[in-house]
Amino acid sequence: MGAQDWSEDENDAIVADYFAMLIDDIAGRPYNKAEHNRALQELIGRSRGSIEFKHCNISAAMKGFGLPLLSGYLPRFNFQMSLAEAIARWLAKRPDWLDAQHPAQMVFAEAAPLFVGIAPTLRNAPPPEETQQLQAVAQRFDAAGRDERNRALGKAGEERAFHHERVSLRQAGRDDLARRVRWVSAEDGDGAGYDIHSFTPEGKVRLIEVKTTNGWDRTPFHISRNELQVADENRDTWHLFRIYNFVREPRAFELRPPLDAHVTLTPTSFQASFH
Incomplete structure (x- = not known):
């Protein structure tokens, strides 16, 4: 040594x-x-x-x-x-x-809308030089898997996004649409391929899949085969709402299909069937 x-x-x-x-x-x-x-x-x-x-x-x-x-x-x-x-x-x-x-009594319903910025892949700047080393750590120690298994974090992120949508619509003068926003995964369970059914101020449907992490904006996340399929079938209405830095000062950005234009999709598990 x-x-x-x-x-x-x-x-x-x-x-x-x-x-x-x-x-x-x-x-x-x-x-x-x-x-x-x-x-x-x-x-x-x-x-x-x-x-x-x-x-x-x-x-x-x-x-x-x-x-x-x-x-x-x-x-x-x-x-x-x-x-x-x-x-x-x-x-x-x-x-x-x-x-x-996480604050135990955080009242998301009274929170201001999240700051929604530009996705890292859409900024006019190259990835940070250290990205490769950070990706190596994330892959070796399964940072995405840890966040995926953290159901409390996932639920809190969905709730924050749900209220963000309602507050944003109310601020746009669309109380009628705000009342119709649904937290689908909480009301109906997982499986729809999105978590929240919302609207644009013009009344167009927004199907929102929420992915939440406590790390920086390039922290990897898991996405299921079903979510990818639903995204592909609903390219005009499906949105991936990516919340990061959740425990500190939550911020967000959105990705639209096709997702492989923004992220590298890596198979992490396989279904094994007997011969």
């Missing part, structure tokens, strides 16, 4: 410290970064600067996991995969940690 290499125990210690501050940060509780740094110096024998740099490396790896970042530690990339493995170990022991960070 070289002089600059961090051991597994050191990585585990600094990752635990990062999450301890992050939980306080998300909750709006005060914490002291300098005190955390000094405590780590005593625990693992690393310098203040080395610890700060490693915290920035953790922020970069957290982006690959599709997780919120600790304020004040801008991501520094080209991190070692061993650091991502330490994050994965922490998450494996606390799979539901982020659920507890």
Whole structure:
């Protein structure tokens, strides 16, 4: 091991410290970064600067996991995969940690409409240089699968989108249409290939499939074969409503079919039938 290499125990210690501050940060509780740094110096024998740099490396790896970042530690990339493995170990022991960070009494019905920006693929700018490394982390540690299995996150995102549609229509003077917006997946169950039945202010149908993550706008997500088929069959009305940074400051963008014009669709599982 070289002089600059961090051991597994050191990585585990600094990752635990990062999450301890992050939980306080998300909750709006005060914490002291300098005190955390000094405590780590005593625990693992690393310098203040080395610890700060490693915290920035953790922020970069957290982006690959599709997780919120600790304020004040801008991501520094080209991190070692061993650091991502330490994050994965922490998450494996606390799979539901982020659920507890969502505001328990959030009243979406009274919330202002979401900020809906331009999809990453439609911006007049190339992907960030670090995208390949982040995609490697996301694929290895199944960031999309983790969010897909988080039913609380999915439901909260759908509810936020449902009220966004109703508020937007009311602000456009279409109370009549706002009252007709339906949260299909909650009322009828999954299987329709979209979550919300809404309208444009002109009265055109909007079939909305909501995909929610806590990470950045390029965090990968799962989409089912049925959803793809419904999107293809309803190209004029189907919309993928992508909510990101949900636990912090939710923002959104929309994608329209064909989805493979915007994203790479990778098979992640196969149905096995006996011969």
